[in-house]
Amino acid sequence: MxxxxxxxxxxxxxxxxxxxxxxxxxxxxxxxxxxxxxxxxxxxxxxxxxxxxxxxxxxxxxxxxxxxxxxxxxxxxxxxxxxxxxxxxxxxxxxxxxxxxxxxxxxxxxxxxxxxxxxxxxxxxxxxxxxxxxxxxxxxxxxxxxxxxxxxxxxxxxxxxxxxxxxxxxxxxxxxxxxxxxxxxxxxxxxxxxxxxxxxxxxxxxxxxxxxxxxxxxxxxxxxxxxxxxxxxxxxxxxxxxDNIKEILERKSIVYHKYEKLLSNKVKFLNKLKGSTPSYWMVPVIFDKVEQKRETENILNKNNIETRPFFTPIDLLPFYENSKCVVAKSIYRKGLLLPSFPSLRESEIEKICSLIIGN
Ligand SMILES: Cc1ncc(COP(=O)(O)O)c(C=O)c1O
Missing domain, CATH: 3.40.640.10 (Type I PLP-dependent aspartate aminotransferase-like (Major domain))
Structure with a gap:
């Protein structure tokens, strides 16, 4: 398995x-x-x-x-x-x-x-x-x-x-x-x-x-x-x-809220716009420091847990011109996407969170 x-x-x-x-x-x-x-x-x-x-x-x-x-x-x-x-x-x-x-x-x-x-x-x-x-x-x-x-x-x-x-x-x-x-x-x-x-x-x-x-x-x-x-x-x-969209969305929302409950003292979560419901497609979290994010990424990887970095700002890519926008550039290295899918078990979320908190 x-x-x-x-x-x-x-x-x-x-x-x-x-x-x-x-x-x-x-x-x-x-x-x-x-x-x-x-x-x-x-x-x-x-x-x-x-x-x-x-x-x-x-x-x-x-x-x-x-x-x-x-x-x-x-x-x-x-x-x-x-x-x-x-x-x-x-x-x-x-x-x-x-x-x-x-x-x-x-x-x-x-x-x-x-x-x-x-x-x-x-x-x-x-x-x-x-x-x-x-x-x-x-x-x-x-x-x-x-x-x-x-x-x-x-x-x-x-x-x-x-x-x-x-x-x-x-x-x-x-x-x-x-x-x-x-x-x-x-x-x-x-x-x-x-x-x-x-x-x-x-x-x-x-x-x-x-x-x-x-x-x-x-x-x-x-x-x-x-x-x-x-x-x-x-x-x-x-x-x-x-045909399963309702169940998929419900399960992803449960996954997200479990992470939020366990990790909100450790990392920042995004704020949803007033009056909106996100799709909870992935779980983006932001660390205070780039080093914290890197260490967490390594620890999760060593424990066979896949994560994803945030997007590199488009205007830093070689075939685009740089722009004066600064927010994405100051955040992207501190951001990590955590596993999120409908069949992710509660015990797996707890394991991921304890590794993040213990770091
Ligand atoms: C925001 C965004 N735009 C566009 C795409 C492109 O979609 P696709 O990979 O199906 O071509 C993706 C998917 O990866 C995406 O996340």
Whole structure:
């Protein structure tokens, strides 16, 4: 038996196997088949959004989202420097320029109070990430968008199942994206989804992800497109996964609160935005000193417990320009993500916490 405690582990049961087997036995293994529209419908029902289009992964979902709203070379997109690299890369790939906004220390999310001064004539959109499943203050940012005629794009890769007020993550912004990578709240192996408010964006995405094929004539390609489609096998896994979403979210919330109870005297936890419920995707904790974090990382690793460092701020990566944002740079070396998955046992959490406290 593997005694290693991984950082993440998907919650996979018999239904996933049964649905995948159905794909194989019926030969519907590529990007046609009954599970694709079924999965899109299930996501649509769960988050309460009309236009959901599945994609091959979360990165292609982001690329499609930006293309659908017309982001191109010469445009500026205001975004955070503390996110997964795919988020910001999607801006670069279109030829547009990411403009980094400072983050807040309390939740590591973009600081909405500092966005407006970054708006220029070239700004076309604001791309936010609900970092580690904690909701950004979308309402304030949408008001800025309305005032300056900008699009709000929500990278909700880590916040599937989170909510802000009555709105589920992914349902509020002009265009939002999910990832269903193996470490996400629900998985399709690799996979993603774009959620659009407007039908015209949804239709553009359907076309772009399918080699630019006309929506009314097969083998006629009226725009340059991509193959960014989800397969029936991916969607089959997704259909089984989403049926368990309530239990997955409940279990992850229990895991998080157990850590919080045992560790709140030792490390800092993030503050959730008022009126929001995070997805509790992972458990980010912040140590007072970098050395403490390093020692804890080593001790957990020696005890076969996997952890993950915080993101390196995007503007420190070699192919990005450094920015004046300082918060992420002062925190990221002190941050650690702890194992969090639905089947993580209470005794395992206690073991992890006692190693952290004993250090
Ligand atoms: C915030 C964020 N954005 C984008 C992505 C990209 O998703 P994918 O790995 O499915 O391409 C991820 C997932 O790793 C993510 O965490």
């Amino acid at each position: 593997d005694s290693r405690i991984p950082i993440c582990k998907p919650w996979i049961g018999e239904k996933e196997k049964q649905y995948v087997q159905e794909c194989i036995e019926s030969s519907w293994i590529s990007s046609k088949g009954r599970f694709i529209s079924k999965f899109e419908q299930k996501v649509s029902d769960f988050i309460g959004a009309k236009y959901c289009s599945s994609t091959s992964n979360g990165t292609t979902a982001l690329h499609l989202a930006l293309l659908a709203i017309g982001i191109k070379k010469g445009d500026e997109v205001i975004t955070t420097n503390f996110t997964y690299v795919a988020s910001t890369n999607s801006i670069l790939i279109t030829g547009a320029t990411p403009v980094f906004c400072e983050i807040r220390e309390s939740d590591l999310n973009i600081d909405s109070s500092l966005i407006e001064k970054l708006v220029t004539k070239k700004t076309k959109a604001i791309l936010v990430t609900n970092v580690y499943g904690y909701m950004v203050d979308l309402v304030k940012i949408k008001n800025i968008c309305k005032k300056h005629n900008l699009y709000l794009i929500e990278d909700a890769a880590e916040s599937f199942g989170a909510s802000l007020g009555k709105d589920m993550s992914g349902s509020y912004s002009d265009i939002s994206t999910f990832s269903f990578f193996g470490n996400k709240t629900i998985t399709t192996g690799e996979g993603g989804m774009v959620i659009c408010k407007q039908k015209k964006h949804f239709e553009k995405i359907k076309q772009l992800k399918n080699q630019g094929n006309s929506l009314s004539q097969t083998y006629f390609h009226d725009i340059l497109g991509y193959n960014y489609r989800m397969t029936n096998i991916q969607a089959a896994i997704g259909c089984a996964q989403i």
